[in-house]
Amino acid sequence: MTSTDDLALDPAVDLAVARLVDEFRPRLRPQVVGNVVRSCRRDLSGVPATALPELVERLARTRLESVS
Template identity: 55%
Template sequence: MTNVSTAHQPIRMIDPHVFDQTVERLCSEFDGRFLRVWVAQVVRRCVDDLAGNPPGAMPELGERLARQRLLGAGPVWSDSTGPS
């Protein structure tokens, strides 16, 4: 019997240090266009969506997918004033 509480929870296959580096790279790449917490959430969802892929490929695949999703997101400014 499958435990319902864990049946839909993907196994994250990315080292926390690599995750943080990915978030920092994307934040730098988008030059403050997105809040760091939002970028981290996008990366986390991408890694979850890619669960089942080879663990060694997860950092690159996760970063690529997150970049594409951020590019498609449009402007979300990091403060209430918008761009300066």
Template identity: 60%
Template sequence: MTLAVPPTVPDPSVRSAIERLRQEFPELGPAPIVLVVRTCREELRGSPDGALPELVERLARQRLRVSLD
């Protein structure tokens, strides 16, 4: 897995996913959620822009669930 670096331009697909996943996984705290979401966004960079918000959030949610098992 590639670790993400902070983006230079705000990305709405990242921001919205972080907000929803922080509510869904409060036990994890914000730092791991931000890292997972940004990493997922980086891995999906070749995907169509219109699909990015959903793809980023789905992939991040799956990885966060696995981390809790």
């Protein structure tokens, strides 16, 4: 299981949040984007670490598109 501390230290999460905040800025608040990205990271906790950066961002983008 992924702890909150792990998410806080995960550079893939920070990079995904930054890119997606820029992409969704006109439609969603940065806090919403960050929450979705962290939720996606938790949901993908069993995925191999090398695949996480891309999968987290893709899943988050899909979820954000469905709400914006």
